Amino acid sequence: MSTEPGHSSNPSTNTAAATATAAAQHTSIPTGHEGSVRDQFDAYLQRVRGGEMGMLPALAALVIITLVFWIATPFFITKLNIANLLTQTGALMMLAMALTFVILLAEIDLSAGVTGGLSMAIFILLTNKSSLPWVVALLVALVCAASIGLFIGFFVAKVGIPSFVITLGLFLGLQGLNLVLLGNAGAYRIQTPAIVAIMNKSMPVWAGWLMLLIMVGLSLGTGMYDRARRAAAGMAVRPMSLLWARVGALAIGGGLIVWLLSLNRSTSSVEIKGVPIVVPLALTVMWVGTMMLDRTRFGLHLYAVGGNPEAARRAGINVARIRIAAFMICSSLACLSGLFSASQTGTVESSAGRDIVLSGVAAAVVGGVSLFGGRGRLVQAAIGALLISMITNGLGLLGQSAGITLLVTGGVLILAATVDALSRRRSGSTSLARG
Amino acid sequence: MANPTIELKGIRKSFGPVDVLKGVDMQVFAGKVSALVGDNGAGKSTLIKGLSGAQPYDAGEVFFDGSPVAINSPKDASALGIEVVYQDLALCENLDIVQNMFLGREEVHQGMLNQAEMEKHAAATLGSLSVRTMKSVRQKVSSLSGGQRQTVAIARAVLQKAKVVILDEPTAALGVAQTEQVLNLVRRLADSGVAVIIISHNLADVFQVCDYINVLYLGTMTAQLETAKTNHPDVVAYITGTKSDTKIAEESVA
Numbered sequence: 104m105s106t107e108p109g110h111s112s113n114p115s116t117n118t119a120a121a122t123a124t125a126a127a128q129h130t131s132i133p134t135g136h137e138g139s140v141r142d143q144f145d146a147y148l149q150r151v152r153g154g155e156m157g158m159l160p161a162l163a164a165l166v167i168i169t170l171v172f173w174i175a176t177p178f179f180i181t182k183l184n185i186a187n188l189l190t191q192t193g194a195l196m197m198l199a200m201a202l203t204f205v206i207l208l209a210e211i212d213l214s215a216g217v218t219g220g221l222s223m224a225i226f227i228l229l230t231n232k233s234s235l236p237w238v239v240a241l242l243v244a245l246v247c248a249a250s251i252g253l254f255i256g257f258f259v260a261k262v263g264i265p266s267f268v269i270t271l272g273l274f275l276g277l278q279g280l281n282l283v284l285l286g287n288a289g290a291y292r293i294q295t296p297a298i299v300a301i302m303n304k305s306m307p308v309w310a311g312w313l314m315l316l317i318m319v320g321l322s323l324g325t326g327m328y329d330r331a332r333r334a335a336a337g338m339a340v341r342p343m344s345l346l347w348a349r350v351g352a353l354a355i356g357g358g359l360i361v362w363l364l365s366l367n368r369s370t371s372s373v374e375i376k377g378v379p380i381v382v383p384l385a386l387t388v389m390w391v392g393t394m395m396l397d398r399t400r401f402g403l404h405l406y407a408v409g410g411n412p413e414a415a416r417r418a419g420i421n422v423a424r425i426r427i428a429a430f431m432i433c434s435s436l437a438c439l440s441g442l443f444s445a446s447q448t449g450t451v452e453s454s455a456g457r458d459i460v461l462s463g464v465a466a467a468v469v470g471g472v473s474l475f476g477g478r479g480r481l482v483q484a485a486i487g488a489l490l491i492s493m494i495t496n497g498l499g500l501l502g503q504s505a506g507i508t509l510l511v512t513g514g515v516l517i518l519a520a521t522v523d524a525l526s527r528r529r530s531g532s533t534s535l536a537r538g
Numbered sequence: 539m540a541n542p543t544i545e546l547k548g549i550r551k552s553f554g555p556v557d558v559l560k561g562v563d564m565q566v567f568a569g570k571v572s573a574l575v576g577d578n579g580a581g582k583s584t585l586i587k588g589l590s591g592a593q594p595y596d597a598g599e600v601f602f603d604g605s606p607v608a609i610n611s612p613k614d615a616s617a618l619g620i621e622v623v624y625q626d627l628a629l630c631e632n633l634d635i636v637q638n639m640f641l642g643r644e645e646v647h648q649g650m651l652n653q654a655e656m657e658k659h660a661a662a663t664l665g666s667l668s669v670r671t672m673k674s675v676r677q678k679v680s681s682l683s684g685g686q687r688q689t690v691a692i693a694r695a696v697l698q699k700a701k702v703v704i705l706d707e708p709t710a711a712l713g714v715a716q717t718e719q720v721l722n723l724v725r726r727l728a729d730s731g732v733a734v735i736i737i738s739h740n741l742a743d744v745f746q747v748c749d750y751i752n753v754l755y756l757g758t759m760t761a762q763l764e765t766a767k768t769n770h771p772d773v774v775a776y777i778t779g780t781k782s783d784t785k786i787a788e789e790s791v792a
Contacts, residue, residue: 132664134657135676153681185738336654398650407641410632416627418642477632
């Protein structure tokens with residue numbers, strides 16, 4: 104036996120000294136943080152080859168599609184079109200992120216779109232017909248959406264109805280409720296300037312730069328914090344240059360976009376410049392959601408339930424609670440998605456949110472969120488939404504018909520699903536047994 | 539012989555009219571590997587499910603370190619330090635080794651997962667079991683071999699400071715080299731002072747790694763043997779019921 108029994112087999116949080124010696128004795132298993140930049144890069148390549156591609160396919164597609172449209176039309180990479188793209192993708196991006204929470208559990212919410220529509224119907228009735236302040240009305244709408252999520256979660260987790268069926272029922276039923284509430288009167292105009300501004304106004308130029316500064320600061324800050332904690336625990340840390348590279352890429356890439364958006368992009372005499380208001384809102388939701396998924400017990404348990412519900416249950420995780428919470432988060436974010444699309448058109452119709460939901464699912468899948476559950480991140484859903492918006496936007500600029508756009512979007516979705524299935528099979532088969 | 543970590547006396551369990559366990563006695567010792575063998579339907583799983591709290595016994599006494607205890611739920615069992623590694627392992631393939639080892643009992647610092655501490659303890663635990671076959675403790679379980687997965691499941695039990703680890707068919711799905719790895723691991727686990735119970739159909743494995751062999755035959759413990767003092771044909775005879783210990787026969791007469 105290579106180790107003294109007793110102390111090394113029972114690593115306890117209290118006897119830090121004992122575990123420290125145990126760790127020092129057995130440096131045989133690395134943590135993936137050791138080695139030079141070169142080693143890190145090699146390890147990353149090996150993971151990719153093993154099927155853990157993460158957001159690589161979506162990022163590659165983003166670059167390719169950008170290049171293709173850039174070459175095909177001079178109007179694609181322009182100040183005005185980049186701003187347009189960001190606002191066009193806002194609602195879809197929010198819905199894709201909403202759906203990610205339930206797709207991670209290998210569930211689906213077909214009613215997410217109309218949930219957004221219904222909550223906006225409630226919002227518009229409260230603001231237009233009663234004199235409720237818009238903030239209160241928005242909160243009521245959010246609570247309504249969350250309770251729809253609670254309803255779905257209850258039926259899925261407690262009653263045992265497949266989420267596909269219960270949300271299909273709601274998809275039909277909530278459209279009906281929308282019609283009943285709004286009647287056939289057509290579209291209601293939003294009379295709250297603050298809501299319309301989300302999609303149609305931009306922040307002052309200085310606020311855009313401040314936003315970028317906060318993003319870079321948060322990225323650097325969390326990176327440094329993680330390093331400090333690892334160092335305090337006596338664990339290996341990745342080379343500092345990797346963190347600088349990541350923060351630098353964010354600063355340069357983000358800086359380029361903020362700079363473009365800070366120039367006047369108006370074609371008329373009225374000046375339009377600055378980052379659209381929707382951008383910081385969407386980024387905030389993405390940052391909070393990502394922190395929750397990556398760094399809290401709840402997030403980890405969500406991935407665990409998505410990966411293997413039985414294992415999660417045996418580990419003492421309350422699987423039903425996780426499922427219900429995921430559906431509630433999904434419906435709440437769907438309400439924000441509804442808010443974005445209502446802001447974009449400035450109106451609320453009884454058919455609001457009916458058509459967008461499948462595009463939301465497609466966006467998440469194109470970004471690399473696996474419908475089999477347990478794999479995917481919010482940023483991937485966001486990239487997927489951006490991809491789909493770029494296809495629509497670019498083909499539109501090229502004067503292609505809606506038919507062609509749908510054909511291409513469908514093809515990209517099937518391609519993405521194939522990549523997911525293949526990489527899944529691959530990651531299951533690359534067992535690196537060394538006996 | 540020292541006092542047993544677990545002692546079962548007169549354990550009974552029936553499902554409706556079927557008596558699955560008919561007064562079973564068994565002893566399990568710290569630092570030793572005890573095999574539980576028997577043909578299908580002998581009552582092995584029922585006996586284990588009672589110990590793990592999944593299916594409490596109808597009658598009989600359970601002593602843990604000499605004092606009587608009641609195990610009525612999986613929580614009771616894990617509070618005593620009894621951990622079961624099931625045949626299907628119950629690992630999340632999409633999570634990495636550290637996440638699986640700590641699943642459900644994560645360490646948290648200011649509301650956030652304490653990744654560095656968990657990584658450190660996971661690496662130390664695997665190190666203490668002399669596990670050297672993994673590339674990284676942050677490797678996803680989906681990329682591990684069957685033997686490595688078994689190792690993670692066992693290490694998870696060790697991390698919970700288990701005093702008794704019950705392994706259900708740990709080598710059933712493994713090749714020769716990986717079986718060897720897992721059996722070595724089981725030996726080291728026992729040598730570190732843990733009482734290990736192995737359920738197995740593979741007598742070669744049992745003879746290689748176990749100190750004691752307990753044979754169940756149709757709900758009765760027909761033999762409790764020291765591995766060193768018995769042989770393969772004898773154990774087969776006990777399992778198939780052609781042979782039975784006099785002690786058990788006397789008891790059933792009484």
